[in-house]
Amino acid sequence: MQGKGCNCSAKPTEPAVLAKVAAIAAPYKGREDMLIQVLREAQTVADNAVAKDVAAVIAKEMGLPLVKVYGVATFYAMFSTECRGKYVIRVCKSAPCKVKGAVEVLKAFEEELGISCGETTDDCKFTLETCECLGICDISPAVMINDEIYGDLTPAKVKEVIAKY
Amino acid sequence: MQETRIVLRNVGKINPVKACEYAAAGGYEGLKKAFSLTQDQVIGTLKESGLRGRGGAGFPAGLKWQFVKNTPANQKYIVCNADEGEPGTNKDRVILAGDPNSVFEGMAIAGFAVGADKGYIYLRAEYPSLLISLNEALADARANGFLGKNIMGGGFDFDIEVRSGAGAYVCGEETALIESIEGKRGEPRFKPPYPGVSGLWGAPTVVNNVETLANVAQILINGAAWFKAIGTEACAGTKLFTLCGNIANPGVYEFPMGVNLKDLFAVGGGCPDGKKLLAVQTGGSSGSFLRADQIDLDMDIDNCAAKGATLGSGAILFIDETNCILDVLQDIMEFFVHESCGKCTPCREGNFRLLQMITAFNEGRAKEGYADTMLDLSSTMMSASLCGLGQSSPTAIVTSINNFRDVFCVKGCGRERGNK
Numbered sequence: 001m002q003g004k005g006c007n008c009s010a011k012p013t014e015p016a017v018l019a020k021v022a023a024i025a026a027p028y029k030g031r032e033d034m035l036i037q038v039l040r041e042a043q044t045v046a047d048n049a050v051a052k053d054v055a056a057v058i059a060k061e062m063g064l065p066l067v068k069v070y071g072v073a074t075f076y077a078m079f080s081t082e083c084r085g086k087y088v089i090r091v092c093k094s095a096p097c098k099v100k101g102a103v104e105v106l107k108a109f110e111e112e113l114g115i116s117c118g119e120t121t122d123d124c125k126f127t128l129e130t131c132e133c134l135g136i137c138d139i140s141p142a143v144m145i146n147d148e149i150y151g152d153l154t155p156a157k158v159k160e161v162i163a164k165y
Numbered sequence: 166m167q168e169t170r171i172v173l174r175n176v177g178k179i180n181p182v183k184a185c186e187y188a189a190a191g192g193y194e195g196l197k198k199a200f201s202l203t204q205d206q207v208i209g210t211l212k213e214s215g216l217r218g219r220g221g222a223g224f225p226a227g228l229k230w231q232f233v234k235n236t237p238a239n240q241k242y243i244v245c246n247a248d249e250g251e252p253g254t255n256k257d258r259v260i261l262a263g264d265p266n267s268v269f270e271g272m273a274i275a276g277f278a279v280g281a282d283k284g285y286i287y288l289r290a291e292y293p294s295l296l297i298s299l300n301e302a303l304a305d306a307r308a309n310g311f312l313g314k315n316i317m318g319g320g321f322d323f324d325i326e327v328r329s330g331a332g333a334y335v336c337g338e339e340t341a342l343i344e345s346i347e348g349k350r351g352e353p354r355f356k357p358p359y360p361g362v363s364g365l366w367g368a369p370t371v372v373n374n375v376e377t378l379a380n381v382a383q384i385l386i387n388g389a390a391w392f393k394a395i396g397t398e399a400c401a402g403t404k405l406f407t408l409c410g411n412i413a414n415p416g417v418y419e420f421p422m423g424v425n426l427k428d429l430f431a432v433g434g435g436c437p438d439g440k441k442l443l444a445v446q447t448g449g450s451s452g453s454f455l456r457a458d459q460i461d462l463d464m465d466i467d468n469c470a471a472k473g474a475t476l477g478s479g480a481i482l483f484i485d486e487t488n489c490i491l492d493v494l495q496d497i498m499e500f501f502v503h504e505s506c507g508k509c510t511p512c513r514e515g516n517f518r519l520l521q522m523i524t525a526f527n528e529g530r531a532k533e534g535y536a537d538t539m540l541d542l543s544s545t546m547m548s549a550s551l552c553g554l555g556q557s558s559p560t561a562i563v564t565s566i567n568n569f570r571d572v573f574c575v576k577g578c579g580r581e582r583g584n585k
Contacts, residue, residue: 035348036331040290075350075506077332078290094252095450096409098496099488132334132500133252133450134291137409137480138416147293 013046013053020045021054025061032064035072039079048084048127055081077131085120087165090131090144097133097141101154105141106130108155112162125165166420166428169395171403172379173419176263182298184306187266193311195382199274200319204234207278211381213389215401220246220337220374221448221477222553223400223466226381229371232361233279236369241281243272244365244372245325247288248342250334251449252500253480256405257375259417261288261295264379265302269312269325271378274385275371276323284325285365287342290332299327334504338552339372340364341506352508353552374478376405396422400465404479408433411440411485422465429481430460440485444569448477450497451557453564454490473567475560490572491527494565498523501558512555515546519562529577536566536573 021042028034038058039050046054050073059066073079091106106128110116113126120127136142139151143161150161170176179186187193199207212227233241245268249257261268272284288296303325306312314322333351335341340354343365364370380402384392393401400422406429409415413434420429426445436442442457447464452475455462462472469476484493498520507513522539525531543559550556566573 031348033328033346033348036345037329040329040331071350072348075333075352076290076330077503079331093496094500095446095493095497096253096482098493099410099482099484131291131332132504133250133254135249135255135258135289137253137255137407140409140415144291 219376271381448475
């Protein structure tokens, strides 16, 4: 998911961010079952990603092997080990959205943001991804930007959506 | 055609996060009724009602509970499968957003029946707003004595926790879901042992779909005979259908089992803009493709299976003439390649090869015999894959080849002939 201009993944995570991650993970020492919930929360404070040093802090605080944290972080679609933009745009490409023009919507996002799917804008603001069914097929084609949902999209509406951010 | 609203009876009528409003509408009466019965009587009523799992597999719910009740253990669990990942399905979201207490009550009754004091709702990550509202509703139910210690003075303890997934279709499979609650990669386990014997942390575990659980209290209140009178002989009750794709009025509708697909198409208002219907995919992406002339079909679990269709989770995708079947199929196979967890070879390699071949058809590179090779490979995947994902992912391919054979000719690319 490395972006064209965004080079954050090459740099170590800031100590202040790592401290926040440690505070999220520390209450769950020995609670392997809470790993997914901790990773979700950690991503929100660490560039929408679980970088290697972030994973190391979580492993240490929770008392888990690093490989375990890495294994889970690379299994689920909502986790990324590469840094992502402040806003992750997930364009649903499942069949119900597809038959209602999801491909054109994705193209519109690519053109409007000047990046291809899977990339991050130079200013690290947006990452564009595709995803599978968001479960809001009554308003397909749909996208999710972080936790916000937008439906009944057309290429023309894409510009308005981006303008909100 | 009028809906029969049992599961959706309160949706849009009460404040969903207020347990008292649910109780005022007759809620938690089912749990009270359960307290007046023995565990075996509760399970007996459920068995008699003929309630079958609404997640797709259609396993008798009462039997599942019986297995867990019969397995001796100090700790047992009730898990609500809210990992609604099947593309085109959003019925569980509608239930959990509109009437979460009906699910809590179903879980508590299950807990009472099998001897479990702890439940988990495994919620898919794509529903972040539900995570918030569910926790709010749980706190309210607890504060009003419908969950927690000594519920309604009945001497029974039961509490529920919500666990969020992180985006993995395979976690809708019950053993993968259990792995995920345990904080692991969501890879399915070998079965047996089934979760009823060894599930969450090795304890006997009931795993039921949201819609299944939402039916439970109504069955206890109104009786097994009442429930059996709705729907068809072998598939009692109602089913939620998610109409989506090229349909004028998309959304979630509740009808008795056995409702005709033609009628569902009419309820949905047909294809918008006067377009003609090309195909219908029933049961989600792992379901079957039907031609427009095949939709005179009674939608229940067994009739669908007998006619080469799929009821599944009740997703119905309508596809109009502007689309190309091969194009949609390629997208579906990309989905399964992405979502296959990779643990077993038939699924990991099989989906990949199916995608390669369907792409070749689309791009005009397909060779003679590809369609038969796909059928052959599909049959291997269906019998040899570890879990339901690989067992059902070739369904779209197989049914398309059976019902749209003309499209799978090797001359020209997909777009040139896909709309036939």
